[in-house]
Amino acid sequence: MSESPDITHAISFDIEDWFHIVEIKASEDPATWPSFESIVQKRTRQILDILSEANVRATFFILGWVAEKYPDSVRMIAERGHEIGTHSFWHRKVYELTPDVFRKDLARSIDAIQNACGAKVYGFRAPSFSITPGTEWAFDVIREVGLVYDASLFPARRAHGGYPCQLGPHLLQWGEGNTLPELPMSVMDLGRFRFCFSGGGYFRLLPLRLIERGIRRELKEDRPTVIYLHPRDFATDCPVMPMPLYRRFKCYIGQKTTASKLRKLLARHRFSTCYEVLRQRGWLPAVNPPEDVTKIDTANE
Numbered sequence: 444m445s446e447s448p449d450i451t452h453a454i455s456f457d458i459e460d461w462f463h464i465v466e467i468k469a470s471e472d473p474a475t476w477p478s479f480e481s482i483v484q485k486r487t488r489q490i491l492d493i494l495s496e497a498n499v500r501a502t503f504f505i506l507g508w509v510a511e512k513y514p515d516s517v518r519m520i521a522e523r524g525h526e527i528g529t530h531s532f533w534h535r536k537v538y539e540l541t542p543d544v545f546r547k548d549l550a551r552s553i554d555a556i557q558n559a560c561g562a563k564v565y566g567f568r569a570p571s572f573s574i575t576p577g578t579e580w581a582f583d584v585i586r587e588v589g590l591v592y593d594a595s596l597f598p599a600r601r602a603h604g605g606y607p608c609q610l611g612p613h614l615l616q617w618g619e620g621n622t623l624p625e626l627p628m629s630v631m632d633l634g635r636f637r638f639c640f641s642g643g644g645y646f647r648l649l650p651l652r653l654i655e656r657g658i659r660r661e662l663k664e665d666r667p668t669v670i671y672l673h674p675r676d677f678a679t680d681c682p683v684m685p686m687p688l689y690r691r692f693k694c695y696i697g698q699k700t701t702a703s704k705l706r707k708l709l710a711r712h713r714f715s716t717c718y719e720v721l722r723q724r725g726w727l728p729a730v731n732p733p734e735d736v737t738k739i740d741t742a743n744e
């Protein structure tokens with residue numbers, strides 16, 4: 444039974460492999476990627492099964508490289524009626540790219556993902572939430588390649604990104620009157636610290652009651668919570684990459700708790716896609732899921 448009947452939270456997955464962790468020397472060069480054992484297909488299937496059990500639709504921000512290598516997995520996601528988004532092609536941090544390089548990367552990812560499954564891509568999440576102040580040109584590029592919303596902003600300080608934006612879904616404004624529907628990551632303030640409670644390493648690390656506390660705080664402000672996870676967050680058998688100890692702690696703790704926490708949250712609250720959460724606020728056209736989100740409308744191409 445849902446505790447929050449009037450609010451739909453967003454659930455999202457960044458579909459990349461375990462070796463797509465940024466700034467780890469051993470996997471920096473994409474030429475090394477095919478030599479690593481992959482977990483992405485197996486763990487994506489596990490995620491799909493958890494969502495099917497709960498009858499919940501989610502958004503999958505897929506790395507173009509993964510879509511090219513494992514098109515069957517992308518097809519399976521789309522066939523189950525989930526929303527397909529892009530997580531870029533090469534998993535490079537946006538603030539390190541030029542607008543032109545970013546445009547080509549993003550366009551290539553959209554082609555790879557749409558070719559794999561025939562679903563139309565509407566939204567983007569930057570690798571490592573790497574749209575930072577000064578990188579606003581990225582919003583122009585996102586619109587230029589035909590995307591209609593962004594889910595890349597992380598309104599707190601973090602190692603590879605962070606953008607001090609309004610909390611909760613909003614119409615992002617930049618330049619001269621430009622707007623884009625934005626679904627930033629949820630954060631929780633604890634004393635002087637602001638951190639993410641509903642995604643990635645924190646989701647694995649925090650006990651469920653703290654995640655629930657974050658959700659309740661968001662509800663008080665009428666904000667939905669955004670959950671984001673990766674296939675590797677479920678991988679109890681994840682191969683270990685050489686990296687500094689503090690990063691290893693954050694990358695490899697709590698994997699065995701992810702699935703059970705997620706199942707409980709899906710049973711207690713109402714979740715849907717990022718697109719749906721923004722649509723409910725009137726910033727995106729109505730769709731009739733799953734058909735309209737997962738099929739390319741050639742009339743509008």
Ligand SMILES: [Zn+2]
Pocket residue numbers: 457459463530534569570571
């Ligand atoms: Zn990523």
